[in-house]
Amino acid sequence: MGKSIIDKIWEQHEVVSEEGKPSLLYIDLHLLHEVTSPQAFEGLRQKNRTVRRPDRCFATMDHNVPTLNRYVIEDSIAKKQMQTLEANCQEFGIQLEGLHSDDQGIVHVIGPELGLTLPGKTIVCGDSHTSTHGAFGALAFGIGTSEVEHVLATQTLWQQKPKQLNVVIEGELGYGVSAKDVILSLIARYGTSVGAGYVMEFSGSVISSFSMEERMTLCNMSIEAGAKAGLISPDETTIAYCKDRKYAPISNAFDEAAKRWLALASDEDAVYDKTITLAAETIEPMVxxxxxxxxxxxxxxxxxxxxxxxxxxxxxxxxxxxxxxxxxxxxxxxxxxxxxxxxxxxxxxxxxxxxxxxxxxxxxxxxxxxxxxxxxxxxxxxxxxxxxxxxxxxxxxxxxxxxxxxxxxxxxxxxxxxxxxxxxxxxxxxxxxxxxxxxxxxxxxxxxxxxxxxxxxxxxxxxxxxxxxxxxxxx
Amino acid sequence: MTAFKTFTGVAAVLDRKHVDTDQIIPKQFLKRVERTGFGRYAFFDWRYDSEGHANASFELNAPEVTDADILITGENFGCGSSREHAPWALADYGFKVIIAPSFADIFYNNSLKNGLLLITVSEQERDVLMVKAKKGEKLTVSLDSQTLTFSDGTAFAFSFDPYWKEMLVNGWDEISLTMHYEKNITQHELTHTV
The missing domain is CATH 3.30.499.10 (Aconitase, domain 3)
Incomplete structure (x- = not known):
């Protein structure tokens, strides 16, 4: 029986596994922002704990930041939250790309852009749209603040292996129909709970033809279909996007990594708990x-x-x-x-x-x-x-x-x-x-x-x- | 986390589906850096009108349920944003238990980690529970025996994840438990490349 990409990533990240119990899953990348992290850092301090792997954490500010006069934050509570992130990152040795950084941006935009998001990684963030990073063939999901604290302290999470849903999108999209229309159409047809308890893997000719940015749009909204995560098997499009990104491996190390990444793609005979389909030709621009x-x-x-x-x-x-x-x-x-x-x-x-x-x-x-x-x-x-x-x-x-x-x-x-x-x-x-x-x-x-x-x-x-x-x- | 003990309380009914975490705790209250004091903001935009007065038509403002400990609600409760402020707000408001046909995934984990017990029942059971709760019958919740029992003796069994049951009944701190596996974590780090 073949394996899906979810099976493969899961096996590579299980630190502890016992039949019938959640597995202790290793987390490769922990993205942080100002809104869901302060109480987690405070929890560490109260218990006299530290951050196990600050080198696997990466922080930015995005939720609160003004988009006009960004350096003048009039909301004193928002300002305090941003200052708290700065202080926490400094105290625990975590890299922060704050308001003054050229690398600042929405956490789910900068992760891929900087080459932090790579195939095969387990990625978490205290934000439900962490599913975005699944576009690269990473297992990426949103977590709450208690889980943020758990990952900071242990670099792991206890997780039940989710069921697997294959979403097959075949055909050719009509002119003027975008990735956003595909995901809105999928959710309109199947509802906001279709993915509950599942990780959704997107496959089919439409997905293969999509750019990485289109794939990100799709995986981003898999959470709106109730899925724990959305992901797409890596292919040459994925590899080409990752090459030469700021924090991606370079030269030989990249070539070696690329081979490993491509091998993560779901086997043709992988077995899913459920499969749903969407015909590209039936999708029109959505509102x-x-x-x-x-x-x-x-x-x-x-x-x-x-x-x-x-x-x-x-x-x-x-x-x-x-x-x-x-x-x-x-x-x-x-x-x-x-x-x-x-x-x-x-x-x-x-x-x-x-x-x-x-x-x-x-x-x-x-x-x-x-x-x-x-x-x-x-x-x-x-x-x-x-x-x-x-x-x-x-x-x-x-x-x-x-x-x-x-x-x-x-x-x-x-x-x-x-x-x-x-x-x-x-x-x-x-x-x-x-x-x-x-x-x-x-x-x-x-x-x-x-x-x-x-x-x-x-x-x-x-x-x-x-x-x-x-x-x-x-x- | 405080250990979950069997208790008897008043159940309030919020007969709505897909209640998202933006409704449970609106964004303007997410800027605080504390973990406490969110109860006063729970369901804020439903609970109060634009002048800050209690909205009489909101189910949870009814005088007979203002001290409710249990919330019975519709499917996919807690969908949307991962904000743990939602269970913080519900627990601080006074809820110890929420009963629904289904819960959103992240909200489910967030709630249990805060000792807020989420119980999944069938739609039919939920309907019966709602009718009885509306009559003002008190409900006893036992995680030990995994039962819900009304004061008239009507009882429902519910299933519950054994891992979480052990955590909740004992009030264990998950990070402390994970620390016991530190050697395994270190070993994993030594043997796995990303």
């Missing part, structure tokens, strides 16, 4: 309309009518439509928006900004819309500026910001006011996520860009002509 990521529709569809749904879904649909200020049966193309957020660990990498800029170039943001672009890292910001993307966005009327989590969760000053509507490239549309009473619609970067220009949702495919520039007559 969420409700208050969890499964409440999404293709842009050509109309909103669900509560009375038409299953008995046990009606109340939920009704409550979500009410919160969102929407009516069943209407098209989202008729719905005005007031905000656009292009950013987050889901969609704030170079390819995301390039694809959005391509829609925006030469156009103007609708007069009723406030639109911001928040690059995923300072390195992404610098590269985008080198390519002139900042100028395209600014000339169109977007605000061009510094990196951070920003409006994805609004822990910093970037909030959507109550009752207002935001087309957002982030990952969660929960009630109040972007601000109390804020109405979040999750979309891809190109759909967000198109919505910014039109002041309402539009099918971005009507604006794209294969192989040519954006149609200038769309507005």
């Amino acid at each position: 969420t309309w409700g208050t969890n990521p499964s409440m999404g529709i293709g842009i050509s569809q109309v909103l669900p009518r509560p009375h038409e749904g299953a008995d046990n879904e009606r109340e939920g649909v009704k409550a979500a439509l009410s919160y969102m200020g929407l009516t069943g049966g209407e098209s989202l193309c008729d719905v005005d928006i007031q905000h656009v957020f292009i950013g987050s660990c889901t969609n704030a990498r170079m390819s995301d900004l390039r694809s959005a800029a391509r829609i925006v170039a030469g156009h103007t943001v609708h007069k009723n819309v406030q639109a911001i672009v928040v690059p995923g890292s300072q390195a992404v910001k610098k590269q985008a500026e080198a390519e002139g993307l900042d100028v395209i966005f600014k000339e169109a009327g977007f605000q061009w910001r510094d990196s951070g989590c920003s409006m994805c969760l609004g822990m910093n000053p970037d909030l959507v006011p109550s009752g207002e509507r935001c087309a957002s490239t982030s990952n969660r549309n929960f009630e109040g996520r972007q601000g109390k009473g804020a109405r979040t619609h999750l979309v891809s970067p190109t759909m967000a860009a198109a919505a910014a220009l039109a002041g309402k949702f539009v099918d971005v495919r009507t604006m794209l002509k294969k192989g040519s520039e954006v149609a200038h007559d769309c507005f």
Whole structure:
């Protein structure tokens, strides 16, 4: 019987294993940020414990950081949290890329960018979107603060081996359909609990053809399908991305590592506990309309009518439509928006900004819309500026910001006011996520860009002509 | 962690599915560096109106359940963000036990590590539990015998992970236990390349 990549990584990291009990799993990389770590460091101090392997920890600041005037933090509680991270990293000898560092950014953007995220690693972080790193064929999952403390003290975690779910995505995606649409479509069809108790492995021709950035978008939101982690077997695309990254192995060591990484790929006869499929041709650009990521529709569809749904879904649909200020049966193309957020660990990498800029170039943001672009890292910001993307966005009327989590969760000053509507490239549309009473619609970067220009949702495919520039007559 | 003891208490009903951790503890309260005092912010945006007054229509504001020890709720409770502030808030609010048809993975681990007992029951059992709890019948929770017993004698058995049962019943500190395996960890570090 063949092995999956999950089996292989698991076996290589089991420190203690006893039949019927959780295994003690070794953790190769522990990423830290300011929000979920202070209580863990405090716990160590209270018990007079130390950090076992500071060299396997890496910290940045992302959740709280302002994206305008980033060095002036007016929120004193947020400021204290950031200062606490600085002090903790200094006390325990952990590398920190803070606000003044060129390597600062959203933890799930900088890990891959710096070559810290590599195939075959076990990676944890006190953040649910740690699943992002699974794109490299790493076993990466979010943990809570008690687990952060456990990893700091022991470099291990007790874990039950999860069940394995193979998500096969075959076919060819339609023009204008992105990785974000694939994952939103998967969750809309299978629900937010389909992955509960599983690690999801994505496979199939669509995945093979995806770039690393597209794979990251997909794995990032596997948590929204309830999965413990999402991952993809390493291939030549993975190896090419990792080569020459700042902290990746170099020369012969890299070549040796690459061989080991490729050997991690799931065997053809690997056995899964469950398999689900998605046909690429059936996916269209998606927009969420409700208050969890499964409440999404293709842009050509109309909103669900509560009375038409299953008995046990009606109340939920009704409550979500009410919160969102929407009516069943209407098209989202008729719905005005007031905000656009292009950013987050889901969609704030170079390819995301390039694809959005391509829609925006030469156009103007609708007069009723406030639109911001928040690059995923300072390195992404610098590269985008080198390519002139900042100028395209600014000339169109977007605000061009510094990196951070920003409006994805609004822990910093970037909030959507109550009752207002935001087309957002982030990952969660929960009630109040972007601000109390804020109405979040999750979309891809190109759909967000198109919505910014039109002041309402539009099918971005009507604006794209294969192989040519954006149609200038769309507005 | 404090050892979990059998107790009898009041059960509150929150008949909603997919309650995410953003609802359990909204983001504006995550900036604190302490582990305590989050109870006053639990379900903040549901619990209070924009002027800070208690929202009378929120289930947990009903006078008969303000001192509840047990929460009975819907599937996929605790989904979303990994914030451990969610179980900190629920425990500090006064809940010792949460009963639901399913829990999100990270929230499940976070809760047990804080001694907050999460019990999974079938949807049918949950429905019965909700009806009885709404009548104000007190519920006895025993992790030792893995039973839920109402004051009228109706009882339900639940299954529970033996590893976590031992941890909770004894109130053990997981890091101390792991430290016993330090030699194994060191050995692993010597023999494995990343």
